Amino acid sequence: MAIEKVxxxxxxxxxxxxxxYDEMKKAEKYLPGGVxxxxxxxxxxxxxxxxxxxxxLEDVDGNHYVDYLMAYGSLALGHGHNDIKKAITDQVxxxxxxxxxxxxxxxxxxxxKIQEYYPSMERIRYTNSGTEAxxxxxxxxxxxxxxxxxxxxxxxxHGGYNEMLYSINPSMAEAGSEDEPSAVPESSGLNQFGDxxxxxxxxxxxxxxxxxxxxHATKLAAVIVEPVQGGFIPAEKSFMNKLKRLTEKxxxxxxxxxxxxxxxxxxxxxxxxxxxxxxxxxxxxxIGGGFPIGIVGxxxxxxxxxxxxxxxxxxxxxxxxxxxAKDILFxxxxxxxxPTILAAGLATIxxxxxxxxxxxxxxxxxxxxxxxxxNKENVPLKTIGLGTIFSVICTSKNKIRHYRDLQKTDxxxxxxxxxxxxxxxxxxKPLNRYSISTAHGDRELEKTIQxxxxxxxxxxxxxxxxx
Ligand SMILES: Cc1ncc(COP(=O)(O)O)c(C=O)c1O
Numbered sequence: 060m061a062i063e064k065v066x067x068x069x070x071x072x073x074x075x076x077x078x079x080y081d082e083m084k085k086a087e088k089y090l091p092g093g094v095x096x097x098x099x100x101x102x103x104x105x106x107x108x109x110x111x112x113x114x115x116l117e118d119v120d121g122n123h124y125v126d127y128l129m130a131y132g133s134l135a136l137g138h139g140h141n142d143i144k145k146a147i148t149d150q151v152x153x154x155x156x157x158x159x160x161x162x163x164x165x166x167x168x169x170x171x172k173i174q175e176y177y178p179s180m181e182r183i184r185y186t187n188s189g190t191e192a193x194x195x196x197x198x199x200x201x202x203x204x205x206x207x208x209x210x211x212x213x214x215x216x217h218g219g220y221n222e223m224l225y226s227i228n229p230s231m232a233e234a235g236s237e238d239e240p241s242a243v244p245e246s247s248g249l250n251q252f253g254d255x256x257x258x259x260x261x262x263x264x265x266x267x268x269x270x271x272x273x274x275h276a277t278k279l280a281a282v283i284v285e286p287v288q289g290g291f292i293p294a295e296k297s298f299m300n301k302l303k304r305l306t307e308k309x310x311x312x313x314x315x316x317x318x319x320x321x322x323x324x325x326x327x328x329x330x331x332x333x334x335x336x337x338x339x340x341x342x343x344x345x346i347g348g349g350f351p352i353g354i355v356g357x358x359x360x361x362x363x364x365x366x367x368x369x370x371x372x373x374x375x376x377x378x379x380x381x382x383x384a385k386d387i388l389f390x391x392x393x394x395x396x397x398p399t400i401l402a403a404g405l406a407t408i409x410x411x412x413x414x415x416x417x418x419x420x421x422x423x424x425x426x427x428x429x430x431x432x433x434n435k436e437n438v439p440l441k442t443i444g445l446g447t448i449f450s451v452i453c454t455s456k457n458k459i460r461h462y463r464d465l466q467k468t469d470x471x472x473x474x475x476x477x478x479x480x481x482x483x484x485x486x487x488k489p490l491n492r493y494s495i496s497t498a499h500g501d502r503e504l505e506k507t508i509q510x511x512x513x514x515x516x517x518x519x520x521x522x523x524x525x526x
Contacts, residue, residue, distance in 0.1 A: 066518060068478030068526065069103060075482060078119040082107040098131070101489050106481070111138030113498035116486055124486035125503045129494040132290060132319055132448060133344040135418075136410050137498025143348045146406035147399050154398055166396040169405055173346070173354060176327040179336035180356025184365055185396040189318035189343030190218030192353030193283065195365075195390055196339045197222060200281035200312045202388045203361045208278040210258040210271070210311075213240045214292075214462025215285040217316050217341075221249050223283075226259045231466060235259075238267035262288055262461040265301045276309035281339070283314040286329030290319035290492050291444035292459055299333045306338075312361070318343035318353070322408065323494070324446035326415055332445060345411075348403030351394075364388045414497040418447045421504065422495045428508050436515040439469070440476075450492040451476070472519075474526045479518045483510035 073080070083104045086093035094100045106124075110117040114137050116126045126138070136143060150165070151157060170183050186192045197209050209222060213234070217223040224245040226234070235241030240259040250256065258275050260282070261267045272279065282302065287293045294302075306313040315337035317328040322345040325331045330340065339357035346352055356362065365388045373384040374391065411418075426442040426449055433440040439455040452459055453469035453476070470490065477489035485507055487493055 068475060068482060068518070071482040072103075072478060075122055076104075076106055076118065076120055079107040080104055082119055098488075105488075106486070113137045113139070114496060114500070114503045122484065124481070124484050125499075125506055127485065127487040127493040127495070127507075128491060129496050130349065131344065132323060132492070132494035133347065134349050134494075135322060135345045135407055135447075135496055136348070137496040140348075140406075140410070140498070142406045142410050143403045146348075146402040150399055150402035157399055158394065158397060160393070163396070163398055165398050165401045165405070169396075169401045172405060172408055173342070173356065176322075177330065177340055177342075177356065179330060179338075179358075180340050180354075181359040182362035183354050183356035184362065184390055185392075185401075186353035186355065187351050187392055187394050187397075188218070189316075189341060189353045190220060191392070192318065192341035192343055192355045193217040193223065193314075193316055194220055195355045196314050196316075196341050196357075197281060197283065198390075199339060199355065199357075199361055199364065199388060200314065202364055204280040204310065204312060206278055206280040206311075208258060208275060208280060210260050210275065210279055210282045212260045212262040212284055212288070214262060214288055214465070215283075215316070216289070217283055217285070217318075219246075222255050222257065224249055225257055228462075231463075234463075237261060237463060238264065239271060262292070263295050263298050264461070265298055268298075268302065269305055272305050272309055272311065276311065279309070279311045281312040281314050282306055283316055285316050285319065286333060287320050287324055287445055287448075288461065289450070289465075290323070290448045290494075291450040292461065292465070293443075293445050294329075294333070295460070296333065299335055303335050303337075312338040314339045314341065316341050319448065320446075321345060322411060323448050326408075326411060329445075345407060346404045347400050348407035350397075350400040350403050352397070352400050352404060365390045410497060415447075418495050418497055418499070421499050422447050422449065425493075425495070425504060425507060428504075429511055432508070432511045432515050436512075436519075438472075438476075438515045438519060440473075444492070447495045448492055471525055475519065476514055478526060479514040480510055483513060485510045 083093045092100055099105055107119045108116050109119050114125055116124045174180055186195060201207060213226045216227045225242045226240060227245050229243035233243045240261055242256040242259050260271055315330055317340055321328040321342040342354040368387055372387050373389055429442055440451055440453045442449045442451055443459055444450055453472040459465055474489050
């Protein structure tokens with residue numbers, strides 16, 4: 060790679076982020092790869108941040124950025140919103156503790172609020188992350204149906220545990236045929252205990268999905284889906300309707316993983332947009348206001364199998380314990396329903412109730428402007444997404460319908476643009492989606508448009524240093 064070229068994005072990046080480089084070198088001595096989650100890493104080294112405020116981030120070199128990553132979509136009100144600060148402080152002052160370790164009333168009022176927007180979630184359980192939520196969802200599905208396999212879609216992410224770490228970002232060499240994709244492992248160390256591989260389905264492909272569901276119907280407990288893949292490739296309406304009908308027909312539960320889409324594609328998530336009631340829903344990200352949380356909810360008859368019974372639970376040490384723990388659906392967690400986090404989440408939802416429309420307006424203006432600048436500068440790009448999340452796709456093709464379409468777009472151009480934008484003070488992790496918050500306003504919009512104009516006009520010429 061010709062980094063010596065003056066216009067190569069790494070040249071300016073290296074000059075602007077010297078302290079980030081030093082911090083990452085230090086971090087490597089303690090943390091593998093210098094990071095606490097692989098997603099935080101990108102080459103040549105990630106930017107280390109030290110302060111956030113509203114829509115802005117400041118890095119350890121003192122550079123300021125308009126933040127569009129928003130902690131992978133979690134921060135719907137931006138950084139450090141006063142309503143959330145107040146809600147947390149009030150909650151702690153009122154409760155006199157950070158954590159009860161017992162039932163408390165906010166667990167119920169928060170559940171009620173969730174149900175207002177997600178009526179399909181007739182009963183809910185709290186977890187500490189989206190990963191835990193989908194894990195519990197598939198355990199519930201297997202227990203309820205008595206079946207052992209799960210189907211997921213190629214390119215969809217549901218958290219980082221053995222059963223779901225397949226075909227999220229497979230190489231085309233390994234991905235298998237378009238109509239019957241292979242289950243490609245996304246980590247070493249999976250499946251020590253037998254074949255837990257999911258069936259992989261092709262998104263937005265009705266015919267092939269129907270064929271695969273029919274083929275595996277007797278074994279499939281559930282289909283889990285990101286209704287908007289990666290938060291930005293929407294399922295086609297007819298595909299979603301068909302998926303709902305097929306799962307009903309074959310006695311397979313339908314799980315909507317709305318960790319990204321909840322309170323983002325609409326307040327009521329993708330299920331509001333598609334007008335479909337899934338059997339089970341998982342939520343996360345926005346509902347914690349920046350703190351770790353997940354929720355599993357769904358049909359009462361399904362969720363009810365998590366309820367404690369008189370004895371026999373794995374933690375039941377009293378008299379008369381039978382050997383029946385395997386008949387009870389295990390769900391527990393020291394921090395489930397954490398009052399401080401629920402207070403932060405409730406404050407977030409209440410603010411979104413007032414300002415969601417404004418966030419939608421900002422998102423649409425930004426999308427329009429990015430496309431206009433692309434047109435003007437003859438750079439083939441478009442924006443896709445629903446609600447307050449979208450992604451910028453470098454292609455002149457009209458439709459991006461699934462993972463394989465995305466792989467055929469110019470990812471190298473997108474990454475090059477992203478690095479030049481970082482140098483101009485516009486932050487998202489290279490190649491990631493844009494998540495908009497209530498804190499994004501005119502000032503941020505103007506800066507972003509100016510940065511796009513500069514990058515697309517001046518930085519993508521022959522010496523643009525393609526990444
Ligand atoms: C759709 C989806 N499901 C599950 C998860 C896992 O959530 P968490 O990172 O909170 O464990 C994510 C995280 O990005 C996600 O986007």
